[in-house]
Amino acid sequence: MTRIILSTGNIVLDGPSIIRKPGASRSNLEFTNSLRNNFLAAQQDYAGVLQNGNGHTKENGQSNRPAPEVWTEKDDSTLYVPRIDWLSAGLQEDRAQYEITVKLFFLPTASPEKRLDYIREALRLVAKELGVDDVDLLIVSFPGISFEGDCEWEADKKNATMGNEEEEIATWGLLETLHQQGLIQKLGIAEFGTEKLRRFLDQVNIRPAVDQINIKNCCNVPPPLAKLAKEKRIELFTHHDSPDVLPSGTLRELLGQGPQGAGVLADHENNSDGLKGEIFPEWVVKYTAFVKNRGVIENKGYFASAELLDED
Structure with missing residues (x-):
């Protein structure tokens, strides 16, 4: 078994970006495009390390x-794609100047029993990338939950039966x-409607400070949810994150031998070079370091983890 860690690096390319309202595009497009860009940049950076025929793939028409x-x-059984320059990691100012927000997506292809390992690894990578010991807010996104419907009432009603509450x-x-x-x-939590949130609050010791919902495919925040959140002093945030941030097919395409692939995984159809086996996405974490006194984002990026079950 090989664990693959993917990273985008800092996707704030031209210095800190000013906070703006989110657009219509969903974060999986930002995520996958940023991964491709980082893979290509790493390939170009290391392209001159070895000469043709000694470290380069053979010509394949692509x-x-x-x-x-x-x-x-490769570090033991973990493969970092691409390799990470930890020496250049860290923030520019003192930790107290930042608000660091993390959103952790648990993916449906991963084992719920391993979530403590996933949480610790995601936090470890973010902390190492930013050079910090803690984060200000962690929002958790569970699989199988969405907030979609023809109107806010329908979305709220459908949401009440989604997910696995015991695992959550x-x-x-x-x-x-x-x-x-x-x-x-x-x-914080994501995609919890009125009834789901109410039941959740009855069973936890520490209430969420934030409930983040996607109302792109309905209308407005349901009034009962707004009322409950106000009563319990929970902030309601909206977002445009995809409910399926890293499907297995997308991951295989990103790492495969195709025109836009990284050439890490072998193709199923032929006897190409690359790692062989079934790949299962486990989690994705999105992190943002916001400079409070200047109102800008200094560092934003993603890490993701997948398990590759090697072929014998």
């Missing part, structure tokens, strides 16, 4: 990519422990 071992890094409560308990340890200052 490209002459550097071999994966040139621009990726158990995972929240893990986050509560990390909050008590000071690693996470505030906790």
Whole structure:
């Protein structure tokens, strides 16, 4: 088994960006495009390390990519795609100047029993990338939950029966422990409508500070949800994140041998070079470091994890 860690690096390319209202595009497009850009940049950076025939892939009519071992890094059973320059990581100012927000997506192809490992690894990578010891807010996104319908009332009603509440409560308990340890200052959830949120609040020890919902495909925030959030002092945020941020097919395309692939995985159809086996996305984490006194984003990016079950 090989664990693959993907990273976008800092996608704020031309210095800190001013905070703006989110547009209509969903974050999976930003995520996948940023991964492709980072893969290409790493391949170009390391393209001159080895000469043709000694570290480059053979001509295949598509490209002459550097071999994966040139621009990726293997650490025991973990493969970093691309390799990460940790020496250049860190923020420019003191930690107190930032508000650091993290959103962790648990993916449907991953095991709920491993979520503590996923949480710790995601936080470890973000902390190392930003050079910090804690985050201000972690919003957790569970699989199988959405907030979509022809109107807010329909979306709210459908939402009440979604997800797996037993798994969600158990995972929240893990986050509560990390909050008590000071690693996470505030906790948040995503896509919890009125009834789902009400039941959730009855079963947790630490209430979420934030409920983030996507109302792109309905209309407005349902009045009952707005009322409940106000009563419980929960902030309601909206977002445009995709409910399916990293499908298995998209991941295989990103890492495969195609024109837009990174050349890390072998194709199913032929005997091409690359790692062989079934790949299962586990989680995606999005992080943002916001400079409070200047109102700008200094660092924004993504990490993702997948498990590759190697072929014998």
